[in-house]
Structure formats: structure tokens, C-alpha cells
Amino acid sequence: MSDAPAPTAPIHAPAGVGMLRGARTFPEAARQALGDPQLRHNLGHATATIREKRANVVAEVADWAELRNAGQAIKSATMATLDEQLVRLEHQVTAAGGVVHWASDADSANEIVARLVRETGSREVVKVKSMATQEIGLNNALAQAGIDAYETDLAELIVQLGDDLPSHILVPAIHRNRAEIRNLFLRAIPGIDPGLTDNPSALAAAARRHLRQRFLSAKVAVSGANFAVAETGTLCVVESEGNGRMCLTLPDTLITVMGIEKVVPSWRDLEVFLQLLPRSSTGERMNPYTSLWTGVHRGDGPRAVHLVLLDNGRTSVLADQVGRDALNCIRCSACLNVCPVYQRTGGHAYGSVYPGPIGAILSPQLTGIEHNASLPYASTLCGACYDVCPVKIDIPSILVHLRAQDVEVKRARRDVPTPEAIAMAAAAWTMTDDRRWSRAQRSSRLARLVGRRRNKARGLIRSLPGPLAAWTVARDAPRPPAETFREWWARERGRDGQRR
């Protein structure tokens, strides 16, 4: 086929494997979530709690702005030299006794891991939470190869036992409350004490007992990595429970699957990220455990250490001059917790292992915009995500960029039957909630900025952000005023409508 991509052209993540594409569009899935008051309550409570913790520990760091600048620069410099960094990393890991594998996509990564496990003779692996292995659907692939994969992170265990899907990067079972978890444990853990209460300590202790023997007898572990240092070949896993240490220390064989964007050039760079990540993520000064290992350490830990470097669409993200900043993400999940849309819909609506604002810019780029066309609209462009992002990813701008791409793709396919109909459906969703509407108005103020850039002279904009975007597909919308009517009213009259 003449239009088949050349082998060297950046490729998207393949369909039919892994967890990057939802079965439904975002608005469809969101509508269901919005109708679930328990879910909204759980999410509201959880995100508010983490937001407050994060704000407290960030406020005590006098040089937070400088750390963010450094984090952003390190990541951008890494992406600009990614080929070099990976070759250095490979060299150092190999020199330290590790084995490096390259996987172009989910299928080949799954094959590599299944083969490595099979070669050990073991039929089971213990796993420490890893977004990359969820992204590629590794557990399913291993099951098909006759290998059982056991999640060991408490939240992942809850998700796995419930045959459920994770809904938050950091707290994947954020949508479950303690009573639900207790019932799940009673149902799914063989031999569990029937007197188990729903006290979180009791539930954690039950998980400890359940997994203990599995850790002690495991021959193979699969992990992800938060960082990999090119200069030294050092891999880094940041965690809380100690299940990571178990997986990284006890088995004979350790297989780490890592997205190619996780490499950092130098050892020194960790001094930036090990400050930015825990404070942004769990809202702690430091997470309980951080493990760092460099190849095989004789007499200490696994005797065989593998590193699988995963592309799966990342090179096509990298090829987009605006969108590539999404690769800078360190998966702290701070942007989820401040996002007004995530707080109401939860993670499942995003249909991908990557939910929230980061998911809205990453998933469509990994899969190609056609496969996740509604995600870039899953935002009010309020900018809160950008403000909290420890590596300063300008998520709102990338969202606007992807919306424009979506419109282009649809236009090229003449796939824009009734823009008004789509616009009105989206507007209805926006307008049913008073606060949502004021946010949408604020985001159309952002559109004004975009509009100014594009059509300065004419006072027109070509694409509106938010659910109203489709409306501008067929027409130019007038530029909104600098201040919306409501903002003007609130300023002039105050909340109670009395003139100040």
C-alpha cells in the first residue's frame, strides 16, 4: 500500500489492545457519571482532601517556582534529545548487567514481557502499579499467555478484585467507599475473616495478609518506572505501601516496562523531580518509599533485570510541536484534582487509563485524534490544571490545539453534518448547571485570546473552546468581550445584586 506509513514515521498506539480508547464518547460516559450522586460525593471529598494537602506542602517550599521551571526545562531538553538519552540509558543499564528491550507498540511490549516470564518457567507475576502496563493491557495479554498477574498496590488490588477499571492516576479506587471495599474483599479473597470490618486499617491489614505469601514466593515481578537516569542507568519507583519494594527486591527476575519519555538525562535531575512529584501527587513532603536501582546488584535483589522501552504512540506525540509537551507529564495527578470536569465525571468517563486534563491531551495524541475526538472538549479551559502542574504543561493551549485538529480532520472527511445540532447538545450539557455555564463563559474569554492571535484585525475567531466548539465549525463567532456579562454584573453589583 502506497500510503502505509514508512517504518520510521511516528506511529499511533494500535487499536484493539490496551486501555486508551473508551467504548463511548466522553459526553455519553459523562452523562452517566453525572447521574451518580454517590460517585460525585466520593470524588468531591477525595479531590478536596488532596487539593488541600498539596496546597499546604507546596506553600512551604520557597523555591517552588524555580523547581517548576527546572522541571519543565529538564523535560523539554530531554524530549529534544530523546534518541540520545535513550541510547545512553541503554548503554548504562546494559553495563550494569540489565537487559534492554525496545517495543514499538503495546502488542510487541506484551509479547516481550510474556516471553521473558515464560523463559523463567514461572506462570505468575506480581505487579507494582504502573500506568504503562495498564495502557498496553498487559494483564490481559499475560492471561492469554497462561500467566497470572497479581496487582499488589492496594487500590489496584481493589480494582482487580472487582473486575473494575481504575479512575484516578494516584488513587485508582477513588470511586469506591469503604463499605463497597469490604464487601468486595469478603466476596473475592479466599479464606478471609468473615468478621472483617470496614475500618481502613482492617482492610489494609487484610490486603497485607492476602498478598504476603504471594510476595514471598514470587519469582517474577513487573514494574513501571517513574524516572530512569540516562547518565547512570538508574531506575526509580516512587510508592507508599512497600509493595513496590517487595516486587523490586524479592523476585529473581524484574521486568520494568517504561514509556520512552520517562528518561531524564542526569542523576542531578532527580533532585528536582523527587521534590516536585511527592508534593504534587500525594501532598506529602516525601512519599514513604522511593527505590532506586541500577542494573543487577550482586547479592541484593533480582538476578535478572529487564527494561522494556515502550513507544506505543509516543513518537507521534513527540512529532507534534505543540502537543509534545504532554510527554513532559510526571503523572502526579494534581491536574485531575483541580479539574471541575473531572471532579464531576470521575475518571471512567475519559475511557482511558489516563483521565482528567492530562488524559484529555495525552490519549487523543497517542491514539490519533479520530479515536478520542471528544476528549479535547472535556474541559472548561479554566486553566487550573496549568497552575498546579509541576512541570508547567500548558494543558489549555494543547486542548485548543487538539480541538482545531479535530475540526480539521472532520472537515477533511466532510464529516461535519450538522454542527449546530452537536453544538446545541453540548451547550445543553453546559447550561444545565449554573456554575458550568459561568466557566464556559470564562473559557470563551480565553477564546478571545486565541481569537486575537489568529484574527486580530477582524474581531472574529475561528474556533471556540469547550463544548461550544462545534458551533464555530461552520461560522466565525464574534469575539466575546473581555469581561463576561456575569463577571461584570458580579463586579458591579456583588453577589446579592446590590450596587456597590
Add this chain to the structure above:
Amino acid sequence: MTAREATLARIRAAIGDAPAVPAIPRNYRVRGDLEAGAAADLFAQRVAEYRAAVHHTDPDGIPALIATILASAGDTRAVVPTGLPADWLSEVPSSVSVCTDDGGMTTEHLDAVDVVVTGCAVAIAETGTVVLDAAPDQGRRIITLLPDHHICVVSVDRIVVTVPEGLHRLDPTRPLTMISGPSATSDIELTRVEGVHGPRNLDVIIATAGRTALVRDRSWLVP
């Protein structure tokens, strides 16, 4: 074409526009400006906030303190690394059995142990973190993982103020474990629960300097 070559070629195609390589602005704080006593106080306070137990002593008080902590925890089986100063356990009663791990203890054996006693490579005051690097006074990673109780002796000369200072002192080619409080989870309704898979109890003994057993020269790592 191998997957390696193909991936590298795709990356090179993707950055074919030769994106700018920004200089890294390292104008964040690298050195803390606390003198040793204040750094030790800050460290103690931050460790305690993780709900670890913190104790202070001079070097001569270490053996008695360890014996007291073991007794109050009811620990009867202890493991220590080969390089732990021998006198640290000199006041432990004979009712406590002590094994020295020479690298040969089995997983099952270690799983049956109550407590491990170690030193540490570095401690970071601002984050309340101790770092183990598998030196002889700390041992293999597994010995500080399976026992449910970890007693870690931190000599004040190992305490630095900031994370960058801490990392400068470490050797990346060693297996490193950074520990900030006992293992914990907040996975259930964000309620923090101490103790999941790692040790559920952490005692940190801060010992004034004067005895710097096994300090290795790490100065070459400091830029």
C-alpha cells in the same frame, strides 16, 4: 530493521524540527542554611510527623536505647547487617535472638524475624527521610523490608537539610531506598493507614556525632 532502530528512527523523525534544547535553570535551593543542631531538630520534627517514633541520645546511649525499644515492642527475634557496630546490641537481653545476615538468610527466615536494626547512609531533614544504600551497616534491601519493625540509627553527621544535598551524597550505582515514615496507604477514602507491606513500625534514633563508625568518604560525589 530492529525495533530499536525503528524506534530511534521514529524519534529522530519526530524531532526533525530540531526543537530548542533549553538550558536548565538550577537557581532553586541546593544547600540548606541550617547549622547541624537545627538540621537535626528539623529532621526529628519531620520524621515524627510521619508517625515514626524519634529518640535522641549520645553515642554511648545507643545500646541502652535499642534494648529499651526492643523490650517495649516485645521483639524477640532480631536481624542485623554484618557491619553494625557490635556494641549497639551489647545491652540486648539474651532472651532476644539476634541473627547477622551475611547474605545467606532465606526469605522465610527473614519473614519470621520481628525487628531489624541498621544505620543509614544519609538523612534529609526537610523531608524527614532516611536513605539506605546497602553499606555494611545497612545490609541487603530485603532485611529492612520483611521485619515489621525497623530501628534506624542516624548519626547527626549524616543529616543534610535539602533533597539536593542528600542526593549529592549518594552513589547512584548502589541500591538505594529512601524511607519517609512507616509504610502507608491512603487508598481507602484517602484515610491514611500506617503499615501495609513494608515495616509498620519505624523507630529513628538520632545520635549526636562523636562516633562515626563506617563513614565512607563520599566527598567525591559533591560537585
